[in-house]
Amino acid sequence: MHHLGHFLAGKRADAPQEALKILDIVLRELSTKRYCPIGRSFFSPDIRAAQRLGDGLESWCGFYQSIRPTQMGLSLNIDMASAAFIEPLPVIEYVAQLLGKDVLSRPLSDSDRVKIKKALRGVKVEVTHRGNARRKYRVSGLTSQPTRELVFPVDDNSTMKSVVEYFQEMYGFTIQHTHLPCLQVGNQKKANYLPMETVQHNAYDQDPYAKEFGVKISEKLASVEARILPAPWLKYHETGKEKDCLPQVGQWNMMNKKMINGMTVSRWSCINFSRSVQESVARGFCNELAQMCQVSGMEFNPEPVIPIYNARPDQVEKALKHVYHASMSKTKGKELELLLAILPDNNGSLYGDLKRICETDLGLISQCCLTKHVYKISKQYLANVSLKINVKVVASQDWPEVTKYAGLVCAQAHRQELIQDLYKTWQDPVRGTVSGGMIRDGVSEGQFYQVLLYELDAIRKACASLEPNYQPPVTFIVVQKRHHTRLFANNHRDRSSTDKSGNILPGTVVDSKICHPTEFDFYLCSHAGIQGTSRPAHYHVLWDENNFTADGIQSLTNNLCYTYARCTRSVSVGSPPAYYAHLAAFRARFYMEPEMQENGSTGGGSCHASKGTRAGETGVRPLPALKENVKRVMFYC
Numbered sequence: 001m002h003h004l005g006h007f008l009a010g011k012r013a014d015a016p017q018e019a020l021k022i023l024d025i026v027l028r029e030l031s032t033k034r035y036c037p038i039g040r041s042f043f044s045p046d047i048r049a050a051q052r053l054g055d056g057l058e059s060w061c062g063f064y065q066s067i068r069p070t071q072m073g074l075s076l077n078i079d080m081a082s083a084a085f086i087e088p089l090p091v092i093e094y095v096a097q098l099l100g101k102d103v104l105s106r107p108l109s110d111s112d113r114v115k116i117k118k119a120l121r122g123v124k125v126e127v128t129h130r131g132n133a134r135r136k137y138r139v140s141g142l143t144s145q146p147t148r149e150l151v152f153p154v155d156d157n158s159t160m161k162s163v164v165e166y167f168q169e170m171y172g173f174t175i176q177h178t179h180l181p182c183l184q185v186g187n188q189k190k191a192n193y194l195p196m197e198t199v200q201h202n203a204y205d206q207d208p209y210a211k212e213f214g215v216k217i218s219e220k221l222a223s224v225e226a227r228i229l230p231a232p233w234l235k236y237h238e239t240g241k242e243k244d245c246l247p248q249v250g251q252w253n254m255m256n257k258k259m260i261n262g263m264t265v266s267r268w269s270c271i272n273f274s275r276s277v278q279e280s281v282a283r284g285f286c287n288e289l290a291q292m293c294q295v296s297g298m299e300f301n302p303e304p305v306i307p308i309y310n311a312r313p314d315q316v317e318k319a320l321k322h323v324y325h326a327s328m329s330k331t332k333g334k335e336l337e338l339l340l341a342i343l344p345d346n347n348g349s350l351y352g353d354l355k356r357i358c359e360t361d362l363g364l365i366s367q368c369c370l371t372k373h374v375y376k377i378s379k380q381y382l383a384n385v386s387l388k389i390n391v392k393v394v395a396s397q398d399w400p401e402v403t404k405y406a407g408l409v410c411a412q413a414h415r416q417e418l419i420q421d422l423y424k425t426w427q428d429p430v431r432g433t434v435s436g437g438m439i440r441d442g443v444s445e446g447q448f449y450q451v452l453l454y455e456l457d458a459i460r461k462a463c464a465s466l467e468p469n470y471q472p473p474v475t476f477i478v479v480q481k482r483h484h485t486r487l488f489a490n491n492h493r494d495r496s497s498t499d500k501s502g503n504i505l506p507g508t509v510v511d512s513k514i515c516h517p518t519e520f521d522f523y524l525c526s527h528a529g530i531q532g533t534s535r536p537a538h539y540h541v542l543w544d545e546n547n548f549t550a551d552g553i554q555s556l557t558n559n560l561c562y563t564y565a566r567c568t569r570s571v572s573v574g575s576p577p578a579y580y581a582h583l584a585a586f587r588a589r590f591y592m593e594p595e596m597q598e599n600g601s602t603g604g605g606s607c608h609a610s611k612g613t614r615a616g617e618t619g620v621r622p623l624p625a626l627k628e629n630v631k632r633v634m635f636y637c
C-alpha cells in the first residue's frame, strides 16, 4: 500500500502490480460468490432478464470490473457486459432446438450426432431421475450407439447390464427415448457448484470483504470534465461547387465536392464471374462508376481497354492472366491501372484468390463488386486460416497531406527490416514528417515500455541505415480500443453534448481524473455512435521528441480521424494508420496459397496435397511478396 500511495502521488513511476491485484481480488470476492465469473466479468440471468437467442441459447447480462490507478486515486472500472449461455432446458429439448427438428420420432444422423456432441461438450447438466438428489455433471461426450444398445459392467465380476434395465431396476425409471444416444459425463463430481442466489443491486458499501480490507467505494459515477474538439474543415478542390466542408456530428458527404488530388484512370478492364448479373446491368454499373468518378474530380476513361470479360470462378487464374495480357497488348505494353471484378455472392475463396493473384503475381490493382458485403464472405473463408500476422505497419507518404499510406505486412517479426523496407517504398523517403501505424496484438499495459524500447530501436536503426545522420524526432503513441472506460454525458437530454443516439459527441476528449496518475494519456471519442455506447479510444503517449502540447496531440489525433479513405466519417479506432494496418494485415491473410488454408482434410485437391502437408508442419510461413506497383498504392483499402 505504501508503494501504491507513492505511485498515485507521482513519487514512483512503476505501478505496484501486486497491491493492485490484491485489491482487485478483494473487490471481486462477493461478486464471485453471487454470480457466474467469466474472465474479468460476472454474469447472471438475474442481473437483467435473460433474453432468448434461439438454438437453445440465451443472453445474460453482466458487468466487467477492475480496479485502476488514476489521477483521482483508485478507481473501480465497471462496464456492462453480455454473453451467450445455454438455456436451462431439458437436454432433449435443447437438442431439438439445436437441430431445429423433431428428435423423438426419427433416428439421429451422424452429422446430427457430431453437432450435438460439439454443442454439449463441457456443458453442465443436472440429473432428474433421483428425486431430490439433483447431482450435476459435466458432459464430456456422446455415445455413438443409441441408449437401447448400451451395456456396462455393474460389478467387479464384469456382469454386464443394459442402461435401460439399470435405470428401471435402480430408480424405477423407464427411459422413453431409447433411440437417442447417451451423454457421457466426467466422473469428477462438481458438487461444489453453487446455484445462483437472487441478485441484488450491486451495493459495494455493503460488501463485507471490501469492508474487512478497509476499502470504501463511492456509489456515484466519477464525474470528469470533457472538452469537445471541433471537427476540422475539410478541403476539397477549388473547382467543385463546395470547396470546403465542416463535418456535422462526425460525418459529411461527397455531394458537390471534387477531390483535391483526383487520380487518373485511363486504362481499366472489367471481369465478370457472376452468373446472375445481366450484361446490361454490368455495363450500366461500369458507366455510372466512371461518371461518378469524373464528377468527383477523377479522370476516368468511360471505355474499358477490352470489353467486359466473362469467366467461371474455377478459372480465376486463367481469366485474370487473360485479361491482363489482352489489355496489355491492346495498350502496347502499358499496365492496367484498375481491374473491376464482379463476383458472385456465394464464393469467399474467389475474392481471396483474386486478390492474391492480382497483388502478388500480376501487379494489378483490383476493385471487387459484390451484391452482398465482401467482409462477410471472407470471414468464413478465413475461418480456416492459421497464419498469424505478427507485424503490420503502414506509413504515410504524402506530407503534408498525410492521407496516403504505404503498407507492409510480414508473418515473421523482423521490425527493423520491415521499417527499412517501408521507408524504401516511399518515393522521397527522407523528407517531411511521417505518421505511421503498427498493430501489435496482446500487449498489456505492463509491457508498454518494453515495446517502446524495442520499436524505437528498430525505427532508429532503420532510419540510420537509409542515411547515417537521419534521426527524425519520434512520437510513440499506444492506442487501445479494448478497455472498459465509457463516457456518458451528464446532461443526457442535452443535445449539445450528445448525438442522436444519446452518445457523447465526436471530438469529446478527457485528459484528467480518470487518466494515468502521472503520464501523458487521454481518452478521445472521435466518431459518432452508430450502435450501442460509443467506445472512446485511449491514447497513451509513451515517447515524444516532437514536444507536442496536450492540445496539439489531441487535435492532431482528432483531425487524422477525418482522413480515413474508406468513408466520409470520422473514425474511432485510434487513427487511420491503425485502421490501415489492420486492413493490410487482413488482406495479407489471403496471400497464403489456398491449399494451405484447408483444414488438413483431403478436400484440397490432390495436386496440392504435398504442399498442404508441409504447411501444416511449419508455424510461420513467409508471405509472398507484393508487386512493386501495388506497394505504392493503398491496395489494402
Ligand SMILES: *[C@@H]1O[C@H](CO)[C@@H](O)[C@H](O)[C@H]1NC(C)=O
Binding pocket: 155, 156, 157
Ligand atoms: C463375484 O464373483 C465371486 C466369485 O465367483 C463371488 O463370490 C462374488 O459374490 C461376486 N460378486 C458380485 C458382486 O457378484
Ligand SMILES: *[C@@H]1O[C@H](CO)[C@@H](O)[C@H](O)[C@H]1NC(C)=O
Binding pocket: 272, 273, 274, 275, 276, 277, 278, 279, 280, 281, 282, 283, 308, 310, 311, 312
Ligand atoms: C457473366 O458470366 C456468366 C458466366 O460466364 C454469364 O452467364 C453472365 O451472363 C455474365 N454476365 C455478364 C454481365 O456478362
Ligand SMILES: *[C@@H]1O[C@H](CO)[C@@H](O)[C@H](O)[C@H]1NC(C)=O
Binding pocket: 313, 314, 315, 316, 347, 348, 349, 350, 351, 353, 354
Ligand atoms: C469459388 O471460387 C474458386 C476459385 O477461387 C473456384 O475454384 C470454385 O469452383 C468456386 N466455387 C463456386 C461454387 O463457384
Ligand SMILES: *[C@@H]1O[C@H](CO)[C@@H](O)[C@H](O)[C@H]1NC(C)=O
Binding pocket: 473, 545, 546, 547
Ligand atoms: C524538444 O525539446 C527539447 C528540449 O527542450 C529540444 O532539445 C528538442 O530540440 C525539441 N524537439 C523539437 C522537435 O522541437
Ligand SMILES: *[C@@H]1O[C@H](CO)[C@@H](O)[C@H](O)[C@H]1NC(C)=O
Binding pocket: 384, 598, 599, 600, 601, 602, 603, 604
Ligand atoms: C473445413 O472445416 C469446415 C468446418 O468444419 C468444413 O465445413 C469444411 O468442409 C472443411 N474443409 C475441408 C477442405 O475439409
